[in-house]
Amino acid sequence: MKSPFFTAAAGLIALLISGSVSATLINVDFQGGSNTYSGQGVLGGVFDTVWNPVSSANPNLLFADGSGASGVSVSVTGFVGNAANNSQTNPILNDWLYGFSNLMTISIEGLAANSFFDLAFYNGFYWQDFTVSSQAGLLASTRPNTSSSAGAPPFTTDKYAVLQDVMSDATGVITILDTPVSGGPYGLSSSIAGLQIQQVASVPEPSTLALFTLGIMGFSLRRFKKQA
Template structure:
């Protein structure tokens, strides 16, 4: 049975591991509840349940949800997230949109886990996925190693893309309940702003994830 998470123009992608740089904006989704719409949590407003975070001028489409690791009392079938214990995902539609009205440049990066289905990310110079496409990034399938200690969507890998111009929105596309994101980073091709050099073995790990794949869901059924 397939397990769930609850429970064209291509730019160069970078696979790395990183540590947060204070000069960058990093969204770690901590402070949000399990399975709530993020909405204006990072935009001077609130999430669906009334939670508020730092005002970075970032707004998410209404189908974009937060989810908490089962080991922390949530319903998320994941582990090995870069910042405990909350990540981003979606349960409806084929994509999630993130708007940054003030814009950002240089690069965009994040950690993710997608053990069954590949995804993609597109960066645009207009809001709501409009305007000129600045970058398009294919998101490969990742391995599942059992998590910490039981999440199937684990570990999380970081990936990023550089571009020219000023971006104002990002589309995260994939199969609903099959891909999770964390530590979304603006202004760097390395998630968290790391300057580490990618290791060739990282790419090989993704290849292993396709072999002998057992379908799983990100959100655990209750």
């Protein structure tokens, strides 16, 4: 028979671990045509198939599981048009927002303040670097092979890049800079085809978890001795 303090400690550990699981995901398909992707991305699971079609900004983005409006909006500045590439068979990759010889800024608003998110960027054409204006050192690069066709999933690694543990500011905003690294006949061209936004909760560090566990074990042991 397990002692009370062992059971209590085990329950606390389970609670801490279960509380660290990510629960929120939003999918965005930036539109250069009329095709909207419906399927799994590199973040989330097989049931997270709802993608929000966005040409510039949409104040009513849905959660990826279709559970309702998220209250999150995405806006892009610095883009000058929409484009499509029919050699990419996947609807999320065959069209995108683009800009000629300039930097595009992607603003995600309405997030939980001072919280952590994983971001996945999809790019079916030009080479891009994605950085976070408030977190120096975070970098996600996409180097797509424009001659290849991409099915889904799994997506080939040249078509997407992921930034982990991106922190929103005190107003619930994350600002992403899309820097062009390659381009066509008009010079460097920025482009973005899709975006996934997934809120994550930090897992307690081993030292913190150990202190909580020892504390509850000690408290339960004292109570057990008093009752004996």
